[in-house]
Amino acid sequence: MPQAPSLPTVKISPRGADRLKDGHVWVYRSDIVSTEGILPGSLVRVTDHRGKPLGTALYSSSSQIAIRMLSHDPVADFSALLRQRIGDAIAYRARMVQNTDAHRVVFSEADFLPGLIVDRYNDILSLQILTQAMDTEPVRLAILAELTARLHPAAIAERVDPRVRELETLAPRESGLLQGEKTSTTFTMNGVQFRYEALEGQKTGAFLDQRENYAAAAQYAHGEALDVFCYQGGFALHLAPHCSQITGVDSSRPALEVADQNAALNQTLLKGKEIEWIEANAFDLLKDYATANRRYDIIVLDPPPFAKTKRDLDAALRGYKELNLRALKMLRPGGILVTCSCSYHVSQSNFLEMLASAAIDAHRTLRLIEVRGQAKDHPILLNVPETSYLKCVIASLS
Numbered sequence: 001m002p003q004a005p006s007l008p009t010v011k012i013s014p015r016g017a018d019r020l021k022d023g024h025v026w027v028y029r030s031d032i033v034s035t036e037g038i039l040p041g042s043l044v045r046v047t048d049h050r051g052k053p054l055g056t057a058l059y060s061s062s063s064q065i066a067i068r069m070l071s072h073d074p075v076a077d078f079s080a081l082l083r084q085r086i087g088d089a090i091a092y093r094a095r096m097v098q099n100t101d102a103h104r105v106v107f108s109e110a111d112f113l114p115g116l117i118v119d120r121y122n123d124i125l126s127l128q129i130l131t132q133a134m135d136t137e138p139v140r141l142a143i144l145a146e147l148t149a150r151l152h153p154a155a156i157a158e159r160v161d162p163r164v165r166e167l168e169t170l171a172p173r174e175s176g177l178l179q180g181e182k183t184s185t186t187f188t189m190n191g192v193q194f195r196y197e198a199l200e201g202q203k204t205g206a207f208l209d210q211r212e213n214y215a216a217a218a219q220y221a222h223g224e225a226l227d228v229f230c231y232q233g234g235f236a237l238h239l240a241p242h243c244s245q246i247t248g249v250d251s252s253r254p255a256l257e258v259a260d261q262n263a264a265l266n267q268t269l270l271k272g273k274e275i276e277w278i279e280a281n282a283f284d285l286l287k288d289y290a291t292a293n294r295r296y297d298i299i300v301l302d303p304p305p306f307a308k309t310k311r312d313l314d315a316a317l318r319g320y321k322e323l324n325l326r327a328l329k330m331l332r333p334g335g336i337l338v339t340c341s342c343s344y345h346v347s348q349s350n351f352l353e354m355l356a357s358a359a360i361d362a363h364r365t366l367r368l369i370e371v372r373g374q375a376k377d378h379p380i381l382l383n384v385p386e387t388s389y390l391k392c393v394i395a396s397l398s
């Protein structure tokens with residue numbers, strides 16, 4: 001089939017073409033041979049250096065990732081393709097996601113919609129746009145129309161990441177409602193209720209990628225629990241019904257305020273149990289508690305990403321090891337460690353090696369119970385490793 005003639009052409013180097021042959025969808029700027037006169041955010045035809053067509057892509061004039069592939073074939077109508085893919089993403093969740101009215105509806109490259117993230121929190125949708133191509137007015141309108149037609153949300157909010165807009169040389173924009181008036185709601189994961197404020201909080205609201213890990217961790221919960229880096233209480237609230245005592249720790253007071261409101265929403269589930277929320281630096285608190293000989297039966301560690309780039313890997317692993325070592329020393333025999341990393345640059349094997357080394361230094365023997373990742377509504381493309389980032393290891397102290 002011939003390529004749509006009207007699209008501008010980007011020629012890429014043999015190394016860039018090899019990357020696409022390996023199933024990846026990105027081509028870096030250093031592998032671009034020519035892009036003359038191509039406007040930021042254009043839909044482009046991609047060819048190898050000899051002119052052989054490789055497919056259709058979205059072009060960014062400023063990101064290091066210059067090309068994000070959309071299709072191996074010509075694309076005549078981007079808007080129609082966008083709408084079809086949003087429909088496919090929704091249908092995939094309908095098959096894969098259970099026990100929740102909150103999930104990621106669209107996960108960028110993993111749903112073949114590079115630069116678009118949509119999360120659903122009950123009747124509110126939260127949208128993030130991360131590329132020039134997704135930011136054009138006709139594309140925005142097509143996205144909103146399709147989401148509205150299929151999901152009928154009470155409101156759609158946009159969460160702006162100013163740093164990403166700067167990197168993509170997009171005009172600054174405020175977070176806010178794009179449609180509807182509702183800005184807060186409650187949502188349910190695994191029978192636990194949470195508050196959602198569309199225009200507050202970190203990320204796009206809750207850490208939906210941990211939803212299945214909350215349920216997994218709850219299976220092994222008993223005795224006294226410590227949820228370190230608890231944010232709005234995701235793990236703590238899931239563990240609480242199974243534990244005699246539970247403490248959540250975070251350095252963010254606003255996050256802990258929501259955690260407390262979440263606990264109030266779940267009174268029936270908690271049967272009058274109080275969760276203690278502590279505002280503290282987790283590193284300092286673990287050190288103090290270890291010195292004071294505090295002991296727990298289950299400890300969750302879910303820190304923010306320590307490795308933002310490949311260069312941070314060694315420092316990140318040292319940080320993870322320090323945390324895990326301290327936690328291991330504070331676990332009672334038979335205790336459970338739930339330890340997470342959301343740094344893409346820390347691979348699963350890096351993380352398991354770090355944990356093994358922490359166990360040796362702590363003079364503890366660990367049995368692996370589960371090696372888990374992100375919830376299924378955050379799909380992983382096997383040939384695009386960057387789509388896989390979350391590790392959640394559940395282990396028991398023998």
Ligand code: SAH
Pocket residue numbers: 206207210229230231232233234235249250251252255280281282283302303304
């Ligand atoms: N477990 C949470 C998500 C944790 S996100 C959930 O399932 O919802 C990481 C959290 O770490 C954030 O809430 C952030 O406020 C907190 N944080 C970052 N640095 C910290 C530190 N040094 N000490 C304590 N908390 C910290």
